[in-house]
Amino acid sequence: MVEAAGTAPAPAQGRQAGIIRGLLQATEVDVRLIGMLVALAVIWIGFHIASNGLFLSPRNLWNLSVQTATIAVLANGMVLIIVSRNIDLSVGSLLGFIGMVVAVVQAEFLPWLVGGHVPLVWLIAIVVGLVAGAVIGALQGVIVAFFQVPSFIVTLGGLLIWRGATFIMTTGRTVAPLDETYQWFGGGHTGTIGATASWVVGVIVCIGVVASIIMGRRQRRRFNFPLRPIWAEVFLSVVGCIAVIGAVAVINAYPMPPLLARRYAQAHHIPWPQGGLFISFGISVPVLIALATALAMTFIAKRTRFGRYVFAIGGNPEAAILAGIKTRRVIMQTFIVMGILCGVAAVIATARLNAATVGLGTNYELYTIAAAVIGGTSFSGGIGTISGAMLGALLMQSLQSGMELMGIDTPLQNVIIGIVLVVAVGIDTAYRRRTA
Amino acid sequence: MAEDRIPLVDMRDISVAFGGIHAVEHAYIDLYAGEVVGLVGGNGAGKSTLMKVLSGAQRRDSGEIYIDGKVATINNPRDAKIYGIETIYQTLALADNIDAASNLFLGRELTTKVGTLDDIAMEAATRKVMGRLNPHFVRFKNPVITLSGGQRQSVAIARAIHFNARILIMDEPTAALGPAESEQVRNLVKQLKKEGIGIFLISHEIHDVFDLADRITVMKTARMVGTVNKNDVDTDKVLGMIIGGSIPPGVAITHAYSEARV
Numbered sequence: 227m228v229e230a231a232g233t234a235p236a237p238a239q240g241r242q243a244g245i246i247r248g249l250l251q252a253t254e255v256d257v258r259l260i261g262m263l264v265a266l267a268v269i270w271i272g273f274h275i276a277s278n279g280l281f282l283s284p285r286n287l288w289n290l291s292v293q294t295a296t297i298a299v300l301a302n303g304m305v306l307i308i309v310s311r312n313i314d315l316s317v318g319s320l321l322g323f324i325g326m327v328v329a330v331v332q333a334e335f336l337p338w339l340v341g342g343h344v345p346l347v348w349l350i351a352i353v354v355g356l357v358a359g360a361v362i363g364a365l366q367g368v369i370v371a372f373f374q375v376p377s378f379i380v381t382l383g384g385l386l387i388w389r390g391a392t393f394i395m396t397t398g399r400t401v402a403p404l405d406e407t408y409q410w411f412g413g414g415h416t417g418t419i420g421a422t423a424s425w426v427v428g429v430i431v432c433i434g435v436v437a438s439i440i441m442g443r444r445q446r447r448r449f450n451f452p453l454r455p456i457w458a459e460v461f462l463s464v465v466g467c468i469a470v471i472g473a474v475a476v477i478n479a480y481p482m483p484p485l486l487a488r489r490y491a492q493a494h495h496i497p498w499p500q501g502g503l504f505i506s507f508g509i510s511v512p513v514l515i516a517l518a519t520a521l522a523m524t525f526i527a528k529r530t531r532f533g534r535y536v537f538a539i540g541g542n543p544e545a546a547i548l549a550g551i552k553t554r555r556v557i558m559q560t561f562i563v564m565g566i567l568c569g570v571a572a573v574i575a576t577a578r579l580n581a582a583t584v585g586l587g588t589n590y591e592l593y594t595i596a597a598a599v600i601g602g603t604s605f606s607g608g609i610g611t612i613s614g615a616m617l618g619a620l621l622m623q624s625l626q627s628g629m630e631l632m633g634i635d636t637p638l639q640n641v642i643i644g645i646v647l648v649v650a651v652g653i654d655t656a657y658r659r660r661t662a
Numbered sequence: 663m664a665e666d667r668i669p670l671v672d673m674r675d676i677s678v679a680f681g682g683i684h685a686v687e688h689a690y691i692d693l694y695a696g697e698v699v700g701l702v703g704g705n706g707a708g709k710s711t712l713m714k715v716l717s718g719a720q721r722r723d724s725g726e727i728y729i730d731g732k733v734a735t736i737n738n739p740r741d742a743k744i745y746g747i748e749t750i751y752q753t754l755a756l757a758d759n760i761d762a763a764s765n766l767f768l769g770r771e772l773t774t775k776v777g778t779l780d781d782i783a784m785e786a787a788t789r790k791v792m793g794r795l796n797p798h799f800v801r802f803k804n805p806v807i808t809l810s811g812g813q814r815q816s817v818a819i820a821r822a823i824h825f826n827a828r829i830l831i832m833d834e835p836t837a838a839l840g841p842a843e844s845e846q847v848r849n850l851v852k853q854l855k856k857e858g859i860g861i862f863l864i865s866h867e868i869h870d871v872f873d874l875a876d877r878i879t880v881m882k883t884a885r886m887v888g889t890v891n892k893n894d895v896d897t898d899k900v901l902g903m904i905i906g907g908s909i910p911p912g913v914a915i916t917h918a919y920s921e922a923r924v
Contacts, residue, residue: 254803445782446782448782449782449783449785449786451782451785451786451789525778528779529778529779530777530778530779531771531773531779534760534764534768534771534779537757537759537760538757538759538760538764538768540759541757541758541759541760541805542755542756542757542758542759544753544755545754545755545756545757545765545768546757546768546769547719547739548717548719548739548749548751548755549739549755549768549769549770550738550739550740550743550769550770551768551769607759608757608758608759608760609759
């Protein structure tokens with residue numbers, strides 16, 4: 227994953243490698259992040275060629291973004307858990323359990339309680355889901371942090387318990403359909419924000435990128451710290467904005483199929499011309515949720531005491547205690563955060579399916595952990611980034627969806643993903659050992 | 663030290679046991695402002711454990727700690743820091759994966775008005791204190807695992823002195839350092855002493871202890887041998903105390919609270 231920039235250059239390539247190294251140094255970009263982007267590019271281009279140009283189509287990339295959202299949300303929380311030297315094997319079952327709770331609340335319990343349609347039932351259901359996630363996370367966290375039962379065991383128990391409880395709740399029945407407004411969160415055909423709003427989101431993100439670079443520079447100048455060269459700042463701003471605008475352009479290039487577009491036009495009183503209309507779906511709601519979650523979690527990890535303590539505990543638990551950190555409380559809180567994110571992911575997954583099934587989220591704990599470690603989170607603790615985990619989730623999903631596109635069977639898919647996981651982490655470990 | 667002054671630290675009858683093993687048994691030690699007390703003894707004598715009791719890192723089974731003559735409640739590292747007790751541990755106790763500023767302020771982060779971490783202000787303060795301690799230090803953005811032994815040591819020292827410590831515990835501060843860096847630490851100890859800070863110095867390096875300490879406390883197999891004025895003894899006598907476990911004839915015990923006086 228890191229061969230692009232990490233290896234010593236051969237003499238003939240020396241000059242070029244020098245430029246790359248200078249660029250990396252000046253922009254202070256994480257080499258491993260670049261490595262992941264390169265790996266992702268290789269996978270995408272590889273599948274694009276192998277699938278005769280299907281993979282890099284707006285339609286496929288749009289689908290890929292929606293499919294990635296659930297695991298991406300979970301991986302955000304898993305980073306903090308693994309960084310603090312713990313593990314959570316229960317996230318898949320917890321997602322299934324909360325999904326079932328949320329579905330039962332909106333489709334059966336509340337309507338039965340009031341004997342008809344409940345206003346804002348979608349909101350109530352979501353709040354119930356998030357609270358359930360927080361409570362269950364707190365419960366598991368307390369057992370891990372205060373009763374000192376290894377998190378592997380506690381959450382292995384959770385994996386069995388919450389899956390079993392999901393079945394018991396409805397004796398295995400699938401609960402459907404769900405509230406219409408609620409489905410918006412699943413990113414189905416109604417769960418998108420359209421082309422214009424997507425552009426607005428893109429522009430806002432661009433402004434945010436540039437503003438944070440300018441503000442960071444101003445702060446550093448105020449304290450007379452060494453500054454990045456101005457060209458590096460400009461380079462970062464331009465690359466960031468091009469990436470964002472490019473992503474929005476690709477997403478907006480995926481139009482609604484004629485039937486849906488016609489219905490949409492009718493609903494919005496747009497005249498239907500002879501050749502049809504190009505109406506974009508725009509960014510889907512789950513993708514927005516995943517991005518917002520990543521932003522929030524990055525903020526928590528980098529800008530709050532809690533985040534700093536999670537990393538300090540992962541780096542040296544003893545030192546964290548001696549520094550006066552209430553390490554047990556911090557560990558418990560990481561599990562609460564993970565539980566809430568399970569709630570978020572459960573809402574996305576059930577809304578997307580328009581149902582809650584007993585098997586929902588099965589094996590998700592494995593995909594989530596894989597996404598986090600492919601994204602550079604280290605099992606020895608103290609190392610990991612939210613952005614890395616997001617890329618890890620995207621990489622995993624790209625592999626899966628690419629292989630599906632090529633008609634590769636699920637068993638072989640699993641074999642390949644398993645190999646990629648081990649190889650990726652192997653390369654990463656070797657790289658880290660060399661640079662440490 | 664004058665008997666009528668109130669000691670900065672006075673630890674009395676401290677006992678710590680791990681299972682059935684006594685790590686520290688009825689130990690007592692005191693320290694005055696602007697004084698360096700060297701704490702010496704063989705491996706397993708209980709020096710580090712006794713100091714960990716003072717820094718809140720080790721629960722005691724019995725005994726009392728007086729700070730400025732008043733009973734102090736020290737049950738965890740946070741409590742100790744409130745009393746101005748800072749510790750430089752032998753292991754340095756740094757989180758290797760985060761940078762110097764994050765380590766320096768760990769547990770005491772500076773925050774902005776809205777409660778977020780103020781990394782810039784912390785880096786500025788770190789640059790200031792490191793400029794005084796180790797002017798060659800430039801790697802403010804790197805995790806401390808990438809630093810040399812001496813640089814890591816200076817981060818640990820910076821953390822202890824930045825917060826206006828009144829009582830400083832240094833556990834083998836020169837063990838991992840080269841000659842030049844050790845000299846730097848010795849100069850620092852002298853400077854801090856001048857500023858009126860009381861320092862407990864644990865060291866295997868008997869010459870360091872003689873160079874820096876005003877008084878020397880000797881422990882052997884979890885018990886106090888005694889505390890003597892440096893000027894009353896020489897290295898041979900102190901080594902005799904460490905090995906033999908008794909005060910040499912004709913040397914006065916200087917501790918205010920001791921079994922000899924009870």
